[in-house]
Amino acid sequence: MKYILAVLVENRPGVLTHISGLISRRAFNIESIAAGPTEEVDTTRITIGVEVEDEFELEQVVNQLSKLVNVIKIANITYVDSIQRELALIKVRANKANRSDLVDVVEIFRAKIVDVNRETLVVELSGEESKIDALCEVLTDFGILEIVRTGRIAISRGPVPAKDM
Amino acid sequence: MKMLGAEVVIECLKAEEVDIVFGYPGGAVLTLYDALFKTDFPHILTRHEQGAVHAADGYARATGKTGVCFATSGPGGTNLVTGIATAYMDSIPLVAITGQVGVSLIGKDSFQEADICGITTPITKHNYLVKKIQDLPGVMKEAFYIARTGRPGPVLIDISKDVFNDTLDFVYPETVCLRGYRSLFAGDSNQIDLVIESLEKAEKPVIFVGGGVNISGTSEEMRKVINLTGIPVIASLMGLGCIPSDAPEHLGMVGMHGTYAANMATMDCDLLMGIGVRFDDRVTSLVQNFAPKATIIHFDIDPAEVNKNVRADLKVIGDLRWSLPLLCEKIAERSLTKKQWAKAEWVDLVQEWKREKPLASSLPAGGIRPQTVIEKVSELTQGEAIIVTDVGQHQMWTAQSYNFNTQRSFLTSGGLGTMGYGLPAAIGAQITLPEKDVVLFTGDGSIMMNCQELATLADNGLPVKIIVMNNQVLGMVNQWQRMFYGKRYSHSSTKGCTDFVKLAEAMGVAGLRVTKSEELNIVLEKALKMEGPVLVDVLLPETEDVLPMVAPGGRLDQMVLRGIIG
Numbered sequence A: 001m002k003y004i005l006a007v008l009v010e011n012r013p014g015v016l017t018h019i020s021g022l023i024s025r026r027a028f029n030i031e032s033i034a035a036g037p038t039e040e041v042d043t044t045r046i047t048i049g050v051e052v053e054d055e056f057e058l059e060q061v062v063n064q065l066s067k068l069v070n071v072i073k074i075a076n077i078t079y080v081d082s083i084q085r086e087l088a089l090i091k092v093r094a095n096k097a098n099r100s101d102l103v104d105v106v107e108i109f110r111a112k113i114v115d116v117n118r119e120t121l122v123v124e125l126s127g128e129e130s131k132i133d134a135l136c137e138v139l140t141d142f143g144i145l146e147i148v149r150t151g152r153i154a155i156s157r158g159p160v161p162a163k164d165m
Numbered sequence B: 001m002k003m004l005g006a007e008v009v010i011e012c013l014k015a016e017e018v019d020i021v022f023g024y025p026g027g028a029v030l031t032l033y034d035a036l037f038k039t040d041f042p043h044i045l046t047r048h049e050q051g052a053v054h055a056a057d058g059y060a061r062a063t064g065k066t067g068v069c070f071a072t073s074g075p076g077g078t079n080l081v082t083g084i085a086t087a088y089m090d091s092i093p094l095v096a097i098t099g100q101v102g103v104s105l106i107g108k109d110s111f112q113e114a115d116i117c118g119i120t121t122p123i124t125k126h127n128y129l130v131k132k133i134q135d136l137p138g139v140m141k142e143a144f145y146i147a148r149t150g151r152p153g154p155v156l157i158d159i160s161k162d163v164f165n166d167t168l169d170f171v172y173p174e175t176v177c178l179r180g181y182r183s184l185f186a187g188d189s190n191q192i193d194l195v196i197e198s199l200e201k202a203e204k205p206v207i208f209v210g211g212g213v214n215i216s217g218t219s220e221e222m223r224k225v226i227n228l229t230g231i232p233v234i235a236s237l238m239g240l241g242c243i244p245s246d247a248p249e250h251l252g253m254v255g256m257h258g259t260y261a262a263n264m265a266t267m268d269c270d271l272l273m274g275i276g277v278r279f280d281d282r283v284t285s286l287v288q289n290f291a292p293k294a295t296i297i298h299f300d301i302d303p304a305e306v307n308k309n310v311r312a313d314l315k316v317i318g319d320l321r322w323s324l325p326l327l328c329e330k331i332a333e334r335s336l337t338k339k340q341w342a343k344a345e346w347v348d349l350v351q352e353w354k355r356e357k358p359l360a361s362s363l364p365a366g367g368i369r370p371q372t373v374i375e376k377v378s379e380l381t382q383g384e385a386i387i388v389t390d391v392g393q394h395q396m397w398t399a400q401s402y403n404f405n406t407q408r409s410f411l412t413s414g415g416l417g418t419m420g421y422g423l424p425a426a427i428g429a430q431i432t433l434p435e436k437d438v439v440l441f442t443g444d445g446s447i448m449m450n451c452q453e454l455a456t457l458a459d460n461g462l463p464v465k466i467i468v469m470n471n472q473v474l475g476m477v478n479q480w481q482r483m484f485y486g487k488r489y490s491h492s493s494t495k496g497c498t499d500f501v502k503l504a505e506a507m508g509v510a511g512l513r514v515t516k517s518e519e520l521n522i523v524l525e526k527a528l529k530m531e532g533p534v535l536v537d538v539l540l541p542e543t544e545d546v547l548p549m550v551a552p553g554g555r556l557d558q559m560v561l562r563g564i565i566g
């Protein structure tokens, strides 16, 4: 089962290393991890997607992470009504012959072309992971040169922020 | 007042009421050592940094205070690693202060540079790299706070050489502000009501006492619970001493080398109440088969311990200094008789197990039984000594045969199982408790791992009594080879030219030897009476096994009880 955790941490050197190190050391499986600053200058928010066997294992992940001194708060937002997004940049082969097909595909996905040259173009898409997966699959036929994805971030709907959950 | 960074460190130690540090100097900490000299701050020079950290650990275990050690950068720091990991596994409050190269040299593979924060991340509760003197007082304050509150553990502070030489107007902060750190004390008292209900319903309850009781110093409350209810008790290695070994309710140690009664009670009980235990795999063997009929109750300060190895039906999260007194109170309120708490049939049954299968030895008559050595020391010290061990068969025999009476009287590396722990830990304990008898049981393998500390012992005139249980093999390894590897004794013999008596004497420690069983009592009595440190080399047969034994992966009620003589 996949879970999403919103982890608020003190913005100190090495925190991300501590977190990822702890998770892998304890043999839990990180699916994705994305970190960035928040509305508070000294707080970083890390969104972690973990794949675990059951709720007991999730409880372990949360409890072990909570032990890190710089971790302020962990909210399990798996079952909270939330918006989830990931950003991807995909570099695809493009020649005269197939370029217009490509543009069609990009439009259907409401993605954006952000760079074009003779042989390639770069597509930008933000959305749920599954949508990005789907685009990647279609683009495979054109020939994908490289993909970069940020990993999932998530925020709950409604007025309650993760720090108050 | 303007102060050097090095002086700041010492002022902070004073503010934290640290009365002694253990350490070893070097380039990156020379300014710190200069400040020690100028302030005449108590410091013990060990002969190896591993000795310093284990000594600080022994000091902490024996007193409940926070142990402190110093080391220089690079190799000094890496020499601390085993000791830090040892303290981490057994939740010992410790602050390790290491020097680091100058700020401009950090990250460049400079001379004697090691990323000690990176190296110790998985084995510390927290660690710091201090590059600015302004951060120093705050970091010191936080480090001590983190080390001793909540579930205690080691904290490392790596301080750049520049910081020791820099100056600052020193003010020690009075409070710490750690947004994410919860040093939980009190928990949910409703959970304790539920515990009481379960206890009342139980037909076959058992209380399982662990190291948390020793660490939190709550053995008195623990004894009270047992006195009030008469419920049979089992202990982990780390929990020994909390309940007197000879208390009638005490069934002994549980697990791989647990007693027959303790292991059978675990398999048969319908309620198992773990107090400050972490359900180590040396205790549970295969988790699926552990206490299969029991409702499991778990008292612990660390929420991450609950449901980690064994799933608990009821959990009481909080400091035992909060939960155990409350438990006592609520038990007393019920005014039930002992018979109502612990049914007579159950108590009779466990007592029957205890009588029926006492600890056994596999040795033919004649040679010195290792258990006899420990029993004799137990008798001579009336269970009042601080007992320290290394790791191996002698450790298990000590756990099984010494008659412990008081909490914090058994210092042993339980979680990591560190050979070489014993001698330095005994030094740390003896320094802080000069009136106590401190006895180290060690093996011929283990003593060699930090034998350089014999010099520290002698130079400080510490009267530690060292008993080398000399079977001339790495006994525990030998036993596994005998039992599970077709008696192929690959590299487990230590028979050679080393003369432990001479080794001791060379370093200034008196040496005695016992070769025949008739000499044993006289020599042990003499050693314990002598002033100053003594090493007694006791020659034992090679083939004595630690028994009972549950084979790895076996069930606790499938014990090898008697010896298979090799």
Ligand SMILES: Cc1ncc(C[n+]2csc(CCOP(=O)(O)OP(=O)(O)O)c2C)c(N)n1
Residues within 6 Å of the ligand: B390, B391, B392, B393, B394, B395, B417, B418, B419, B420, B442, B443, B444, B445, B446, B447, B469, B471, B473, B474, B475, B476, B477
């Ligand atoms: C540092 C370290 N290395 C290796 C081991 C593995 N080990 C566990 S017990 C043991 C043998 C100990 O021999 P000795 O100290 O002579 O004690 P005995 O078992 O004979 O009582 C060894 C090698 C260990 N626990 N620690």
